[in-house]
Amino acid sequence: MTHALPAALDAELSSLLGADGWRTDAAARRAHGEDDSRQWALPDAVAVPRDPGQVVAIVRACRAHRVPLVARGAGTGTAAAAVPFAGGVVVSFARMDRILDIRPGDRCAVVEPGVLNGDLQQALQPHGLFWPPDPSSAERCTIGGNLACNAGGPRAVKYGATRDNVLGLVAVTGAGELIRCGGPWTKDATGYDLTHLIVGSEGTLALVVEATLRLAPRPQAQAGLRMFYRDAAAAAAAVSRLMRQPQVPAMLEFMDASAIALLRRNGTEVPEAGAMLLVEADGDHETLPYALQALADAAAGEGLLSLDVAADGAARDRLWAARRALSPALRSIAPGKINEDVVVPVSRIPDLVAAMEALSAESALPIVVFGHAGNGNLHVNIMYRPDDAGENARAHAALPRLFECVLALEGTLSGEHGIGVAKRDWMARAFDAPTLAAMRAVKSALDPDGILNPGKVLPPL
Amino acid sequence: MTHALPAALDAELSSLLGADGWRTDAAARRAHGEDDSRQWALPDAVAVPRDPGQVVAIVRACRAHRVPLVARGAGTGTAAAAVPFAGGVVVSFARMDRILDIRPGDRCAVVEPGVLNGDLQQALQPHGLFWPPDPSSAERCTIGGNLACNAGGPRAVKYGATRDNVLGLVAVTGAGELIRCGGPWTKDATGYDLTHLIVGSEGTLALVVEATLRLAPRPQAQAGLRMFYRDAAAAAAAVSRLMRQPQVPAMLEFMDASAIALLRRNGTEVPEAGAMLLVEADGDHETLPYALQALADAAAGEGLLSLDVAADGAARDRLWAARRALSPALRSIAPGKINEDVVVPVSRIPDLVAAMEALSAESALPIVVFGHAGNGNLHVNIMYRPDDAGENARAHAALPRLFECVLALEGTLSGEHGIGVAKRDWMARAFDAPTLAAMRAVKSALDPDGILNPGKVLPPL
Numbered sequence: 001m002t003h004a005l006p007a008a009l010d011a012e013l014s015s016l017l018g019a020d021g022w023r024t025d026a027a028a029r030r031a032h033g034e035d036d037s038r039q040w041a042l043p044d045a046v047a048v049p050r051d052p053g054q055v056v057a058i059v060r061a062c063r064a065h066r067v068p069l070v071a072r073g074a075g076t077g078t079a080a081a082a083v084p085f086a087g088g089v090v091v092s093f094a095r096m097d098r099i100l101d102i103r104p105g106d107r108c109a110v111v112e113p114g115v116l117n118g119d120l121q122q123a124l125q126p127h128g129l130f131w132p133p134d135p136s137s138a139e140r141c142t143i144g145g146n147l148a149c150n151a152g153g154p155r156a157v158k159y160g161a162t163r164d165n166v167l168g169l170v171a172v173t174g175a176g177e178l179i180r181c182g183g184p185w186t187k188d189a190t191g192y193d194l195t196h197l198i199v200g201s202e203g204t205l206a207l208v209v210e211a212t213l214r215l216a217p218r219p220q221a222q223a224g225l226r227m228f229y230r231d232a233a234a235a236a237a238a239v240s241r242l243m244r245q246p247q248v249p250a251m252l253e254f255m256d257a258s259a260i261a262l263l264r265r266n267g268t269e270v271p272e273a274g275a276m277l278l279v280e281a282d283g284d285h286e287t288l289p290y291a292l293q294a295l296a297d298a299a300a301g302e303g304l305l306s307l308d309v310a311a312d313g314a315a316r317d318r319l320w321a322a323r324r325a326l327s328p329a330l331r332s333i334a335p336g337k338i339n340e341d342v343v344v345p346v347s348r349i350p351d352l353v354a355a356m357e358a359l360s361a362e363s364a365l366p367i368v369v370f371g372h373a374g375n376g377n378l379h380v381n382i383m384y385r386p387d388d389a390g391e392n393a394r395a396h397a398a399l400p401r402l403f404e405c406v407l408a409l410e411g412t413l414s415g416e417h418g419i420g421v422a423k424r425d426w427m428a429r430a431f432d433a434p435t436l437a438a439m440r441a442v443k444s445a446l447d448p449d450g451i452l453n454p455g456k457v458l459p460p461l
Numbered sequence: 462m463t464h465a466l467p468a469a470l471d472a473e474l475s476s477l478l479g480a481d482g483w484r485t486d487a488a489a490r491r492a493h494g495e496d497d498s499r500q501w502a503l504p505d506a507v508a509v510p511r512d513p514g515q516v517v518a519i520v521r522a523c524r525a526h527r528v529p530l531v532a533r534g535a536g537t538g539t540a541a542a543a544v545p546f547a548g549g550v551v552v553s554f555a556r557m558d559r560i561l562d563i564r565p566g567d568r569c570a571v572v573e574p575g576v577l578n579g580d581l582q583q584a585l586q587p588h589g590l591f592w593p594p595d596p597s598s599a600e601r602c603t604i605g606g607n608l609a610c611n612a613g614g615p616r617a618v619k620y621g622a623t624r625d626n627v628l629g630l631v632a633v634t635g636a637g638e639l640i641r642c643g644g645p646w647t648k649d650a651t652g653y654d655l656t657h658l659i660v661g662s663e664g665t666l667a668l669v670v671e672a673t674l675r676l677a678p679r680p681q682a683q684a685g686l687r688m689f690y691r692d693a694a695a696a697a698a699a700v701s702r703l704m705r706q707p708q709v710p711a712m713l714e715f716m717d718a719s720a721i722a723l724l725r726r727n728g729t730e731v732p733e734a735g736a737m738l739l740v741e742a743d744g745d746h747e748t749l750p751y752a753l754q755a756l757a758d759a760a761a762g763e764g765l766l767s768l769d770v771a772a773d774g775a776a777r778d779r780l781w782a783a784r785r786a787l788s789p790a791l792r793s794i795a796p797g798k799i800n801e802d803v804v805v806p807v808s809r810i811p812d813l814v815a816a817m818e819a820l821s822a823e824s825a826l827p828i829v830v831f832g833h834a835g836n837g838n839l840h841v842n843i844m845y846r847p848d849d850a851g852e853n854a855r856a857h858a859a860l861p862r863l864f865e866c867v868l869a870l871e872g873t874l875s876g877e878h879g880i881g882v883a884k885r886d887w888m889a890r891a892f893d894a895p896t897l898a899a900m901r902a903v904k905s906a907l908d909p910d911g912i913l914n915p916g917k918v919l920p921p922l
Contacts, residue, residue: 105701105808106837128705150650161648163657164625175902177895184806187622187836187876189611189661191888191918192900196624196657200650217707240566244589246678246744283707284755287748294745345645347566375648376567415648427652434638439653441636441906446899457652 003044004087009065013047016057021048032072032090037080037422043090050095052178052209060176062089068454071203073145076137079420081202086454091207093144099123106184107215108167113144113208129215132159147208150200152416154251157374161416163199165214171198171206174447184212202418203453205446219282223292224310226319227299231274232256232353234303238277239346239373247294251280252374256353259326259370266329268322273305278323326370333366336386338395339379340402344411346376355405356380363398365391377415419457427459464505465548470526474508477518482509493533493551498541498883504551511556513639513670521637523550529915532664534606537598540881542663547915554605560584567645568676569628574605574669590676593620608669611661613877615712618835622877624660626675632659632667635908645673663879664914666907680743684753685771687780688760689734693717693814695764696736700807700834708755712741713835717814720787720831727790729783734766739784787831794827797847799856800840801863805872807837816866817841824859826852838876880918888920
């Protein structure tokens with residue numbers, strides 16, 4: 001397996017990075033070609049820099065040879081943003097994995113991109129702090145990957161997603177320049193906000209080499225509520241009410257009728273219902289009961305069938321068991337799953353759910369909808385057997401119908417997974433031509449030769 | 462008073478906008494040339510568009526003739542961002558002042574840029590919602606100005622500043638293209654975040670013609686605490702403690718020893734002390750006492766001299782009277798004031814205050830420090846008599862010392878006022894050359910001919 005890199009580049013980076021920092025062997029290349037999208041492509045080499053200076057050198061060398069660069073965290077992305085379809089060099093941040101500073105007095109931490117989300121959370125625990133983004137891959141995914149994809153999770157409804165919890169970045173642009181934006185402060189009206197522009201750009205504008213993260217105080221305790229509703233409309237109306245009162249829920253998750261039916265078929269003890277909401281409150285022991293009462297009051301209304309309270313951790317774990325049982329249960333329906341994390345305005349959740357019911361009937365495929373209702377960020381799962389040609393075709397034909405529906409409901413393509421290549425060709429539907437042109441102009445400004453993760457996020461012209 | 466615009470441009474925009482939408486008379490030009498920086502320059506014309514289409518036409522026409530455009534809200538900015546030093550056309554949004562939609566179920570509002578912040582708050586009140594940015598000019602300033610400068614205010618410590626409370630924008634770039642970014646949703650991993658890039662860019666990247674604003678539920682009640690400390694170090698340590706516990710204060714304001722001494726001299730009843738903190742909590746009637754207790758616990762510690770509780774609104778108004786008395790009291794020291802809203806990490810507040818005490822002694826000028834301590838966003842007021850040549854010179858010589866000090870303390874130039882021209886030449890100190898170059902590249906991407914508010918934010922090359 002020979003690589004296609006210019007010999008001069010190979011020699012330069014091999015000499016710069018050494019044998020363990022510059023890998024062109026088949027094993028390393030194979031190991032850095034896929035992510036959780038289950039797509040795959042072979043890079044020509046894997047660079048494993050140790051510090052920002054090496055990242056600058058890598059980008060400059062690749063730029064000189066017009067060789068593509070794909071940044072890689074832990075490869076847990078689901079939109080194929082880390083898959084090197086254009087070949088070139090994968091830059092792994094596996095050796096830039098230090099927590100550089102934890103500053104409790106300034107409520108921030110400074111990290112390298114290769115730090116695992118879960119490792120950071122552990123390091124913050126003794127300080128009574130946490131970093132809010134909580135993707136389900138938290139134990140395995142890196143902060144750099146979270147930054148690239150603007151990762152979220154259920155806690156985003158109260159604490160925000162990654163973009164909302166980053167104060168500053170040091171990054172290397174596609175021009176090979178090290179830039180520093182933001183810093184250890186929480187209010188800033190000084191120049192252009194490049195920090196939040198780079199977050200969520202999936203490695204197409206710059207490679208993050210250091211991040212200053214906003215931390216939140218760890219609440220003393222959690223408590224939960226679980227509600228069943230007659231239908232999705234009643235549940236969505238409750239979501240609006242829950243989000244309009246000042247006791248912001250720390251999580252607010254939705255499950256549609258097909259998810260509930262699936263759980264029942266799989267032996268999870270839940271009643272028959274048209275929709276379920278799971279709510280979590282966090283706070284002090286003294287105030288939590290009041291918060292829970294305010295949330296229960298907001299949850300009550302037309303179409304509420306039942307409400308369970310979990311006042312302590314153990315009871316809460318029981319209530320949340322239904323949510324945890326869902327992903328394994330999904331696998332029992334069909335081995336194949338198209339899972340899209342679309343976003344609609346909260347008021348349009350019932351329309352989305354109704355449209356998916358219709359689409360399921362029309363496609364003769366199970367479609368299960370659940371997710372982060374407080375943000376209108378729902379995971380739509382189209383279930384199919386990949387080895388059944390008919391189901392395969394119908395599943396992939398249903399996908400554009402989903403995106404059309406989401407855009408018609410004033411929603412957007414992704415809330416926390418990102419675009420990668422998976423949703424890239426829908427960008428021209430989500431944005432009009434002038435807006436896409438503005439994005440392309442910004443891309444050219446920071447990556448003039450288009451070497452950073454080419455073919456991702458923006459559709460080809 | 463003749464203007465210097467090309468006759469073709471004058472004719473085109475006059476015909477497009479009509480007599481009340483295209484003003485080249487002396488009165489209109491004079492009225493649109495200044496802002497609260499007390500700087501002044503004469504535009505060649507004032508355009509007052511009625512809709513986004515007219516804004517597009519104005520930008521395209523000006524671009525064709527390479528004529529500068531300066532967007533203008535209510536002229537309450539303090540950094541001269543709205544002053545048309547390069548002449549050209551001031552675009553007033555006075556006739557684009559409609560609240561287009563209030564969507565309580567989606568917790569957002571859609572507004573034109575000319576809406577006054579205070580008018581929006583009034584319209585939201587019946588819905589139990591508010592828009593968090595609360596600059597002291599709220600009754601007079603426009604949402605468009607808030608967006609341009611990333612305006613803040615005391616509530617930002619809990620609710621964020623303007624950038625944190627904008628979900629989407631419709632804007633006209635310097636290329637004359639209407640772009641649409643973000644929308645009525647609160648979680649987004651779809652393409653580049655142009656929304657938050659445009660916020661705070663002071664009209665140099667695009668003119669906002671419509672904004673979708675994130676709203677917050679209005680809390681039932683407020684309560685407050687006022688603490689006096691031995692010195693700024695003790696108060697700053699308390700700020701760190703207050704910010705590290707989960708009962709996030711809704712305001713957290715600081716006053717230094719010179720501010721306290723000034724209030725005492727002016728007859729406000731406050732004790733002798735080295736520093737003061739004002740804390741506000743908001744929430745439900747039931748939980749507010751607990752929140753207040755948690756905040757009082759965090760406020761207690763080494764160097765605390767006294768703590769007053771204001772459990773209800775009237776008592777709270779009495780405690781906050783000291784803060785309100787401060788601005789008028791400042792005028793009693795000296796008629797001239799250089800007021801900079803610098804930012805330092807919370808842990809460096811004592812260093813900033815100590816440095817300002819030293820600078821005051823050295824400059825033989827009163828320097829009063831107060832502001833939004835929870836964000837490390839402090840207003841440093843250098844007081845002087847403008848007609849005293851020595852004081853004037855010493856005050857202006859003290860200013861660079863302040864910025865040097867802030868940057869040495871890992872801080873930044875502005876937290877909520879913006880850069881305009883007032884702090885523009887310090888940008889090259891706040892950012893290194895590659896970062897400034899990246900900002901310039903982004904500027905060129907969205908405003909290729911440099912017609913939008915030239916000379917603002919970025920220092921000349």
